[in-house]
Amino acid sequence: MTQRVQVIENILSANDQVALENRRLLEAANVYALNFMASPGAGKTSLIEQTLKRISSELHIAVVDGDIATSIDADRAAAAGALAIQINTGGECHLDAIMLKSALSELDLQGIDLLIVENVGNLVCPASFQLGTHQSVLIASIPEGDDKPYKYPGMYRGVDALVINKTDLLPYITFDMDYFRRGVEMLNPGLVTFPISCKTGEGLDSWIAWLRIQVSSHSIK
Amino acid sequence: MTQRVQVIENILSANDQVALENRRLLEAANVYALNFMASPGAGKTSLIEQTLKRISSELHIAVVDGDIATSIDADRAAAAGALAIQINTGGECHLDAIMLKSALSELDLQGIDLLIVENVGNLVCPASFQLGTHQSVLIASIPEGDDKPYKYPGMYRGVDALVINKTDLLPYITFDMDYFRRGVEMLNPGLVTFPISCKTGEGLDSWIAWLRIQVSSHSIK
Numbered sequence: 001m002t003q004r005v006q007v008i009e010n011i012l013s014a015n016d017q018v019a020l021e022n023r024r025l026l027e028a029a030n031v032y033a034l035n036f037m038a039s040p041g042a043g044k045t046s047l048i049e050q051t052l053k054r055i056s057s058e059l060h061i062a063v064v065d066g067d068i069a070t071s072i073d074a075d076r077a078a079a080a081g082a083l084a085i086q087i088n089t090g091g092e093c094h095l096d097a098i099m100l101k102s103a104l105s106e107l108d109l110q111g112i113d114l115l116i117v118e119n120v121g122n123l124v125c126p127a128s129f130q131l132g133t134h135q136s137v138l139i140a141s142i143p144e145g146d147d148k149p150y151k152y153p154g155m156y157r158g159v160d161a162l163v164i165n166k167t168d169l170l171p172y173i174t175f176d177m178d179y180f181r182r183g184v185e186m187l188n189p190g191l192v193t194f195p196i197s198c199k200t201g202e203g204l205d206s207w208i209a210w211l212r213i214q215v216s217s218h219s220i221k
Numbered sequence: 222m223t224q225r226v227q228v229i230e231n232i233l234s235a236n237d238q239v240a241l242e243n244r245r246l247l248e249a250a251n252v253y254a255l256n257f258m259a260s261p262g263a264g265k266t267s268l269i270e271q272t273l274k275r276i277s278s279e280l281h282i283a284v285v286d287g288d289i290a291t292s293i294d295a296d297r298a299a300a301a302g303a304l305a306i307q308i309n310t311g312g313e314c315h316l317d318a319i320m321l322k323s324a325l326s327e328l329d330l331q332g333i334d335l336l337i338v339e340n341v342g343n344l345v346c347p348a349s350f351q352l353g354t355h356q357s358v359l360i361a362s363i364p365e366g367d368d369k370p371y372k373y374p375g376m377y378r379g380v381d382a383l384v385i386n387k388t389d390l391l392p393y394i395t396f397d398m399d400y401f402r403r404g405v406e407m408l409n410p411g412l413v414t415f416p417i418s419c420k421t422g423e424g425l426d427s428w429i430a431w432l433r434i435q436v437s438s439h440s441i442k
Binding site for chain 2: 039041067068069070072073091124125143144147148151152153166168169172173
């Protein structure tokens with residue numbers, strides 16, 4: 001039995017092994033964790049701010065922010081009421097499980113219900129690195145254009161929920177929503193999708209309802 | 222003398238050695254080459270289309286498009302009148318000199334004045350890989366937000382010109398141009414900058430004037 005576990009672990013990459021350890025830490029403390037991924041400027045931090053505004057009275061939320069440089073995002077999350085930790089990757093284009101492990105060691109996980117990990121803004125690299133979070137959320141945005149699922153299939157294929165931000169800009173931008181959705185459906189059939197505007201608040205109720213269900217169905221606190 | 226050249230070449234990475242070969246090929250054929258880099262959806266392809274529309278009667282232009290998947294961008298460049306080659310990187314988050322070398326071998330360089338290389342949409346990885354082009358152009362865009370120079374310093378530090386696209390969206394988006402420009406100036410003092418809108422055409426004349434000067438000051442054709 002021990003032998004078999006050893007064999008399974010040996011075929012995992014070093015990153016995946018640490019991701020498994022992170023997951024066990026999160027599970028042991030009953031923390032539900034999400035990995036937010038997106039292009040630079042799609043609105044990950046804005047979605048975190050709007051989410052905190054709507055749900056931080058119900059849940060204890062921590063945010064781990066990954067960026068090449070600065071603590072701009074963690075400062076925004078902290079200002080919005082979260083316990084926030086900034087990871088600066090130096091030059092790395094994505095978070096990895098070892099970086100998240102360091103951040104987890106700084107948190108009192110027992111006091112947290114929901115952990116949001118904000119990855120480095122990048123539609124390619126973060127998709128290849130497991131962190132140990134329970135689910136991944138991709139934040140797309142209208143100004144990025146409707147062809148992104150076709151051009152960045154790895155990212156769209158691997159996520160558990162899709163937020164389409166900046167719908168308030170639809171009147172000013174050519175964006176074929178049917179074409180976009182066909183691309184998503186081809187790569188990730190049935191993917192749960194939330195068109196929203198962090199600016200106007202449109203669509204955020206549905207996102208919050210989904211998030212509430214995810215946390216409560218996971219939680220036994 | 223030969224010995225010294227050898228020493229210098231040995232300290233270059235494999236990528237940089239091929240980038241040097243690419244540069245020699247381009248120089249030998251008197252082709253001026255630009256590397257376009259940007260976030261996904263910032264408007265690299267739109268800028269190529271608008272550039273072709275304004276200058277393809279004067280110059281022979283070729284476009285090499287790098288994407289994870291699809292030939293959407295090369296198709297758009299070809300429809301706009303360029304000789305276009307698509308490189309699909311598979312999963313790679315950037316072009317490298319070897320990929321560009323393959324594309325160059327498909328082109329009759331003698332018949333080309335200007336080569337535009339459109340890198341993979343990514344604000345991190347492409348900055349680390351020399352291709353052999355003469356200059357690099359970063360296309361930023363208003364919806365990405367005014368904090369991007371601070372958060373992606375490697376990219377902003379390494380480019381020779383900056384285009385700020387989608388200025389038509391300024392009325393609908395909170396974007397502090399002074400804060401953005403201070404970040405750019407800190408990283409890349411005196412960087413030549415073109416605020417433009419590929420949608421309305423605003424600012425494109427200055428960009429085209431700059432481009433014309435770059436090509437003609439390089440060219441002896």
